[in-house]
Amino acid sequence: MKICVVGIGYVGLVTAGCLAEAGNNIVCVDNDEKKIADLKNGVISIYEPGLTEIVKHNEKLGRLHFTTDLKFGVDNSLIIFLAVGTPSAQDGSCDLSAVLSVAAEIAENLHEYRIIATKSTVPVGTHKRVTEVIKSKTTAAFDYVSNPEFLKEGTAVEDFMSPDRIIIGTTNPEVQGKMAQLYGPFMRRGSRILFMDPASAEMTKYAANMMLAARISFMNELSALCEKVGADIELVRHGIGSDSRIGRSFLFAGIGYGGSCFPKDVRALIHTGSINGVEMTIAKSVQRVNINQQERFAARITDYFKGRHEKTILAVWGLAFKAKTDDVRESPAVYCIKKFLDCGMQIKAYDPADPAPVFRQEDAGGKIQTFQNGYDALDNADALVILTDWQEFRNPDFELIATKLKKPVIFDGRNLYDPEIVKNAGIEYHSIGRQ
Ligand code: NAD
Numbered sequence: 159m160k161i162c163v164v165g166i167g168y169v170g171l172v173t174a175g176c177l178a179e180a181g182n183n184i185v186c187v188d189n190d191e192k193k194i195a196d197l198k199n200g201v202i203s204i205y206e207p208g209l210t211e212i213v214k215h216n217e218k219l220g221r222l223h224f225t226t227d228l229k230f231g232v233d234n235s236l237i238i239f240l241a242v243g244t245p246s247a248q249d250g251s252c253d254l255s256a257v258l259s260v261a262a263e264i265a266e267n268l269h270e271y272r273i274i275a276t277k278s279t280v281p282v283g284t285h286k287r288v289t290e291v292i293k294s295k296t297t298a299a300f301d302y303v304s305n306p307e308f309l310k311e312g313t314a315v316e317d318f319m320s321p322d323r324i325i326i327g328t329t330n331p332e333v334q335g336k337m338a339q340l341y342g343p344f345m346r347r348g349s350r351i352l353f354m355d356p357a358s359a360e361m362t363k364y365a366a367n368m369m370l371a372a373r374i375s376f377m378n379e380l381s382a383l384c385e386k387v388g389a390d391i392e393l394v395r396h397g398i399g400s401d402s403r404i405g406r407s408f409l410f411a412g413i414g415y416g417g418s419c420f421p422k423d424v425r426a427l428i429h430t431g432s433i434n435g436v437e438m439t440i441a442k443s444v445q446r447v448n449i450n451q452q453e454r455f456a457a458r459i460t461d462y463f464k465g466r467h468e469k470t471i472l473a474v475w476g477l478a479f480k481a482k483t484d485d486v487r488e489s490p491a492v493y494c495i496k497k498f499l500d501c502g503m504q505i506k507a508y509d510p511a512d513p514a515p516v517f518r519q520e521d522a523g524g525k526i527q528t529f530q531n532g533y534d535a536l537d538n539a540d541a542l543v544i545l546t547d548w549q550e551f552r553n554p555d556f557e558l559i560a561t562k563l564k565k566p567v568i569f570d571g572r573n574l575y576d577p578e579i580v581k582n583a584g585i586e587y588h589s590i591g592r593q
Contacts, residue, residue: 159182159183159236159237159339159340160182160183160185160234160235160236160237161174161177161182161183161184161185161235161236161237161238161239161340162184162185162186162187162231162232162234162235162237162238162239163177163184163185163186163187163238163239163241164187164188164228164231164238164239164240164241164242164260164264165187165188165240165241165242165243165256165260165278166186166187166188166190166193166194166197166224166241167188167204167241167242167243168204168206168311168314168418168485169241169277169278169307169309169314170186170188170239170241170242170277171186171197171202171204171206171209171213172206172209172309172314172315172318173239173241173277173307173318174186174213174222175209175212175213175216175222175315176212176315176318176319176344177340178212178216178219178221178222179212179215179216179319180343180344181221181343182221182340183220183221183223184216184221184222184223185223185225185230185231185234185235186222186223186224186225186231187225187226187227187228187230187231188224188226189226190226191226194224194225194226197213197217197224198224200214200217204484204485205482205483205484205511206311206312206314206315206483207312207313207315207482208315208316209314209315212315228260228263228264228267229267232264232267232268232272233267235272236272236273236336237272237273237274237275237336237337237340238264238272238273238274238275239275239276239277239305240257240260240261240274240275240276240277240278240288241277241278241307242256242257242260242278243256243278243418244256244257244278244279244280244422245418245422246421246422246425246426249429250425250426250428250429251281251425251426251429251430251433252279252280252281252422252426252429254280254281254284254287256278257276257278257280257284257288258287258288258291261274261288261291261292262291262292262295264292265291265292265293265294265295265296266295266296268292268295268296268298268300269296269298270298271298271299271300272298272300273300273301273302273303273333273336273337274288274292274300274301274302274303275302275303275304275305275337276288276302276303276304276305276306277305277306277307278307279306279307279363279364279367279419279423279426280304280360281360281364281426281429281430282357282360282361282364282430283357283360284304284360285302285304285327285356285357285360288302289302301328301330301332301333302328302356303326303327303328303333303337303356304325304326304327304328304356304357304359304360305324305325305326305327305337305359306325306327306359306360306362306363307363308321308322308323308325308363308366309321311417311480311482311483311485312480312481312482312483313482318344319344320344320347320349321344321349322349323349323350323351323352324337324341324344324345324349324350324351324352325352325354325359325362325363326338326341326351326352326353326354326359327354327355327356327357327358327359327360328353328355328356329353329355334353337351338351363423364423364426364427364430367419367420367423367424368423368424368427368440368441368444370408370415370420371415371420371423371424371444371448372440372444373407373408373409374408374410374412374414374415374420374448375414375415375443375444375445375447375448375451376447377391377395377409377410377411377591378411378412378414378447378448378450378451378590379447379450379451380394380411380591381411381451381590381591382450382451382454382591384591384592385591385592385593388593389591390591390592390593391411391573391590391591391592392411392573392591392592394591395409395410395411410547410572410573411573411590411591412451412490412547412571412572412573412590413451413452413455413490413491413494413545413571413572413590414448414449414451414452414490414493415448415479415490416479416480416487416488416489416490416491416492416493417479417480417483417485417487417488417489418485418487418488421445421448421488422488424441424444424445424448425445427441428441428442428445452490452493452494453497455494455569455571455590456493456494456497456498457497458569458588459472459494459498459541459543459569460497460498460501460503462541462567462569462588463501463503463540463541467501467502467503468502468503470502470503470504470540470541471503471504471505471506471538471539471540471564472498472503472504472505472506472539472540472541472542472543473506473507473508473535473536473539473541473542473543473563474491474495474505474506474507474508474535474542474543474545475507475508475509475532475535475542475543475544475545475546475548475551476491476508476509476544476545476546476547476548476551476572477489477491477492477495477507477509477545477546478491478509478511478546479491479546480546480547481546481547481548481549482511482548482549483511484509484511484512489545489546490545490571491545491546494543494545494571495507495526495545499525499526503525504525504526504527505525505526505527506526506527506528506529506535506536506537506539507526507527507528507529507535508528508529508530508531508532508534508535509528509546509548510548510550512528512530532550532551532554533555533558533559533562536558536559536562536563537562538564539562539563539564540563540564540565540567541563541565541567541568541569542559542563542567542568542569543568543569543571544568544569544570544571544572544574545571545572546572547572547574551572551574552574552575556579556580556583556585557583559583559585560583560584560585565586566583566584566585566586567585567586567587567588568580568585568586568587568588569588569589570587570588570589570590571590572590573589573590573591573592575587575589577589577592577593
């Protein structure tokens with residue numbers, strides 16, 4: 159099939175690459191000229207396992223075409239996906255300006271029937287707004303589909319190739335058929351396509367992210383209580399996760415959720431509630447707990463070094479909001495690092511995906527040094543702080559850590575280690591929700 163994807167970020171590039179892998183021809187449109195020029199030269203600016211290979215392979219075969227020319231994409235595709243960003247606006251609502259401006263530009267170039275499908279996360283009712291924008295600018299026929307994306311950064315290619323389900327928000331049987339044909343190659347392992355009306359599809363995406371964020375905040379709140387009453391959140395996690403009604407996912411206590419989705423989507427849901435006269439009590443609490451948890455962890459470290467902040471150097475492992483991505487948008491690691499910098503501490507940071515350029519921009523007066531190797535960051539540091547749950551941090555050389563740090567102390571915001579093992583290596587160990 160001939161497809162256009164507008165917005166070639168984490169979602170757009172994975173969508174385009176995976177659809178091309180199934181034999182479709184994809185026009186990839188982005189208004190970021192540098193990004194498109196880089197992609198044409200085989201430079202993929204995001205870290206996502208497996209993506210580079212797929213993109214390069216399909217580009218070579220002519221199934222991926224990169225351009226800034228949206229008209230070319232509209233002229234040469236039956237289905238046009240919107241995958242542009244929908245960040246938070248000042249008031250917490252979802253900023254739809256990119257979605258609506260792309261919709262208007264599509265309409266200006268729409269002369270033949272097309273299906274317009276939104277992958278971006280957009281609040282309930284956006285289908286009406288996009289449809290109105292397009293109708294106001296063209297008389298050409300089109301259908302609109304809400305098709306929210308559920309991939310996770312770090313496993314995005316895998317998630318797209320074998321989705322738990324695909325949500326198709328349209329009640330038009332012909333459009334349902336076309337979308338089912340497009341997604342057919344990804345349904346072979348028993349995944350399901352769920353058809354529903356566009357409003358329910360839009361709401362489903364927020365409901366999913368809200369539910370997952372709520373599980374994380376629940377465990378984080380419980381971790382604070384565990385610390386007070388002498389329980390161990392890791393044992394509690396195993397205890398409840400083995401209940402088939404609860405399951406094991408998204409039960410890890412830590413330094414809170416982050417990234418480009420959960421924080422903004424929880425905020426947007428609260429806003430949608432407020433403009434519709436429904437107080438989103440749970441969503442507000444989930445958000446509050448998340449902020450508390452980040453503050454609690456950062457405060458534990460700043461309290462520990464009270465009176466000597468200016469002389470403290472922290473080695474930090476992990477900058478991204480979670481493992482297997484270079485995404486630092488609303489990363490709890492960034493939040494904590496800012497708190498440390500505000501106190502006058504110095505940071506020596508390492509992250510396997512090297513999202514360092516972002517940090518260099520924000521760099522407060524040269525107080526962040528970045529390293530290509532985690533152990534090099536430890537020299538002369540007063541403590542090691544673990545902020546992201548990368549696999550390579552899980553079984554480190556504790557003896558080397560103990561030798562390199564000025565005083566062997568680890569603050570682990572991800573509960574990566576067995577406290578006994580760390581203690582036996584002669585390291586003072588602080589983690590979340592454990593003694
Ligand atoms: P992103 O910021 O990585 O990518 C957005 C892209 O859109 C950028 O390349 C940007 O240059 C481009 N863009 C912006 N305005 C444009 C315009 N007018 N014309 C053409 N291109 C334009 O964002 P993302 O993380 O891929 O997220 C995209 C959407 O998908 C968001 O709504 C997000 O909530 C949702 N989503 C994201 C994830 C995720 O894990 N990142 C998962 C599911 C859903």
